[in-house]
Structure formats: structure tokens, C-alpha cells
Amino acid sequence: MTFMTGVSAFPITPASADGKVDTAALRTLLGRLLAAKVDSIGLLGSTGSYPYLTREERRRAIEVAVDATGGTTPLLVGVGALRTDDAVRLAQDAKAAGATAGLLAPVSYTPLNDDEVFEHFAAVARASQLPLCIYDNPGTTHFTFGPALVGRISHLAGVVAVKSPAPDAGAVATHLAELRCAVPAGFSVGFSVDLNAVEALLAGGDAWYSVAAGLFPQICMQIVQAVRDKDATEARRLNARLQPLWELFREFSSLRVVYAAADLLDICRAVPPRPILPLAEPARKKVATTIRNLGLS
Template identity: 60%
Template sequence: MAFLSGLSAFPITPTNRDGRVDSVGLRKLISRLGAAQVHSIGLLGSTGTYIYLSREQRRRALAETLDETSGRMPVVVGVGALRTDEAVRLAQDAKALGAAAGLLAAASYTPLTDDEVFEHFSTVARESGLPIVVYDNPGTTHFHFSPALVSRLAKVGGIVAIKNPTDKSDAIKNHLAEQRRTLPEGFSIGYSGDWNAAEAMIAGADTWYSVLAGILPEVCMTIVTAAQHGDATETRRIDTALAPLWSLFKEFSSLRVVYALADLLDICSAEPPRPILPLPAPAKRRVAAALERLPSDARR
């Protein structure tokens, strides 16, 4: 089995306007994930707004999460930063606190070359000793990992997995087959992009890195379970029930929608870090209506 597999749930990191982590709100979110028995937690990903948090606040969020989980599931934590030396320090912090792996994106203001990204990732893996998950997130970073670069990185000691984006659902099967052919055995291949993730899991991906699972973990677990049991019909049936949320994710961004869901479900009241604004009232009412239309067992 791959190092990471199944459902990796990515919660928001509730904070106040000064960026201070809301420990109570974060623990409530993590408790829901534990109760649903997700396979891993993706802390401080893009949904967890890692890039907006200081090193101190990242340490606090990870410490609170690890304390709440008590070792029941692995925690993969975002260690991305603009500077390589800072990413190394963040990865060292994560290893010292007990994270299972670090999630590293090619974040930069100046566009990066493949060689620069290779050195960045290799240095973080080597100098931190923390297993690293390659985070290919071109919608945010504007850098796309080519097959050749992924193949190079997969040969670096300590780089153990990749979190791929999804675009066209009908292209996932071929993309996954190509990565299986070129990457080492045991290298975990996973996908984000919630509205296409059911097809990725049906195709045999190791991991679904899910935004929705960070707030509604149980229904996402049913999708993964059905896919792992080879029941494509049931996987697609559950996924179709979530179509109203997928539409809102695409229209407003999954980040803004899950902040609204956290409030509507009375888990915590938080706003995304400025300059990102919460959804305006009309959009939030649409999220509430979509939530109400979900089957009752999909609202947990």
C-alpha cells in the first residue's frame, strides 16, 4: 500500500483578523474528521490558508491538531514558503512536532524553472528529513509540474507522493496510468479537485485530497469506500448528490464556500484571511440552500 491512501481531509484554519489561530474552532473541525475516521488530515493546505500564516501560527495549528488526533491518523502539513530556507525551517518544525509528511508547493512571485523547483524540493526533503508530498497546484502557483520533473523528483529520497490537480474527468484515467508507469512502486499518487475526484478514485488513484472532506467528512468517506470496493455506480451516485456544492465550488471557490459551510453548520465562525472576503449574503444563502438540498446523511 502507498504511504498515503484513501481520504485526506483538508480543513480550514479558523483565525481572527490578526491571524491568531482559533484553537477551539480548529479542534472542533479536527474532532469531526476523527469521528468520521478519515485516513489522513491535510492541515495547512491551500484551504488551510498556510501562505497567510506566520511560522508561529503554523506551529500552533499543527500542535493543536496533533494533540486532538492523539496519533489516530497521519497529519500531512503544508510547509510551503517563498524562500527555500524558510520552507526547510517549516518542514523541520513539522517533523519535530510529529507530522507524518509535509505538503510542498512551488510557491513563488518570480516564475520558476524546472531546475529551480527540483532544487527547492530536494533541499527541503534532504535538510528536514520530513517525507514530502509534491503539491501540484497550478491554479494558485501558476507552475505546473511536467511529467519529466515529477519523475526526477520521485527519485529523490524522502519525496514520497504527489497531489495532482484534476481538470477534465475523462483525462484522469490516462494521466494516472502514465504516472503509474513512470513513478516508483509505492509512490502515492493522489488527486484534488473535488468535483472530479470520484472519477480519480474509480480509476484507481491512491488518495483523494479533499476540501469538502474537511467540513463534511462522512459523505466523502462513503465515496472513497465505494470506489475502493469497485462500486463505480454507487461512487457516482453519491458524487452526483453533491453536484450543487460542486457548482458553488467552481463559481465562488471551494475556500469561500467551506468558510460559509463552517458557519452554517455551527462549527465555527471565521472569515478567510484578508484580502480574501467572505461570501456576500446572497451567495451564502445559495450555499445554505444547497446544503439543505443534500440528503440528510450527506450533511455530516
């Protein structure tokens, strides 16, 4: 499977206060991504608030996305859950609905060890037959994948990619090299953490799993095109232009910022799932000023 390259755009999942997905608003968000011709869509990622949605609502969101994309854009779907059997059912749902691959995080309450995470992936891959991307997101799961564990899981049948948090520029080349040495040839090594992702791409990363692209896909596609053109100067220039947005992500979290931006731009009226609160008015004004000054829409 070779689709895990370029920009994978991760939109929010608009929903009511009681967790019912707003399918019309989701279609609007997906339409923006399709118009920008993103390389893939990451549905129900952390930005998509997957842990806050029921199995039924997650399935409904996938069905909407599959219908919206019409099979033209690969769809990566979050299938993480506390229990392995629940993750299996979510992955089976995603496959049945037409998702291209699943994004599996080792969600936990009791901290997990490497053997437990390996068995979790083995069970979901075997039972669902859905291609899987390893989701390394220690900020939410409190579990960090070492290169050895990524390598071990990467040799499971059906595991095709890793989504790894990009470290600072000075460490990204070493981190990428360690992952490349651990995984099979052709295995996709991609990166999240928007503010560090450009250097990861320039170092040779395959994919950028992007929160910003879920709302502002055009400029993210421009950055990736510059990388593809081997124009590091242009890629860094465009990334530097987005520095005020990255600062907002640092200050308030990317999730809260993109919810506020979607509302301010009149794209959709969703609010984050409780107990997460919308940004207070002073922060909203800061977001509004930033997106206006950057010319983002």
C-alpha cells in the same frame, strides 16, 4: 510510507483577523474528521490558508492537530514558502511537532523553472528529513508539474507522494498512466479537485485530497468506501448527489464556500484571511440552501 491512500481531509484553519489561530475551533473541526475516521488529515493546505499564517501560528496549528489526533490519524502538513530556507524551517517545525509528512508547493513570485523546483524539493527533503508530498496546484502557484518533473522529484530520498489536480473524466486515465510511468513502484499518486476526484479514484488513483471532506467527511468516506468495494455505480451516484456543492465550488471557489458553510452550520465563526472577503449575503443564502437540500451537516 503507505498512508497516502483514501480520503485526506483538508479543513480550514480558523483564525482571528490578525492571523492568530483559533485553537478551540480548530479542535472542533478536527474532531469531526476523527469521528468520521478519515484516512489522513491535510493541515495547512490551501484551504487551510497556510500562506497567510506566520511560522509561529503554523507551528501552533500543528501542535494542536498532533495533540488532537493522538498519533492515530496521519497528519499531512503544508510547508510551502517563497524562500527555500523558510520552507526548510517550516518542514523542520512540522517534523519536530510530530507531523507525518509535509505537503510542499513551489510557491513563487518570480516564475520558476523545472530545475529550480527540483532543487527546492531536494533542499527541503535533505535538510528536514520529513517525508514530502509534491503539491501540484497551478491555480495558486502558477506552476504546473509535468510527469517528467514529478518522476525526477519522486526519486529523491524522502519524497513519497504527489497530489495532482484531477483533470476531466475523459483525460484522467491518461494523466494517471503518465504519472505511474514516471514514478517508482509504491509511490502514492493522489488527486485534488473534488468535482473530478471520483473518476480519478475509479481509474486507480491512490488518494483523494479533499476540500469537501474537511467539512463533510462522512459522505466523502462513503464515496471512497464504494470505490474500495469496486462499486463504481454507487460511487458515481454519491458524487452526483454532491453536484450542487461542486457547482458552488466552481462559482465562488471552494475556500469561500467552506468558510461560509462552517459558519452557517455553527461549527465555527471564522472568516477568510484578508484580502479574501466572506461571501456576500446572496451567495451565503445559496450556500445555505444547497447544504440544507443536500442534508449536509
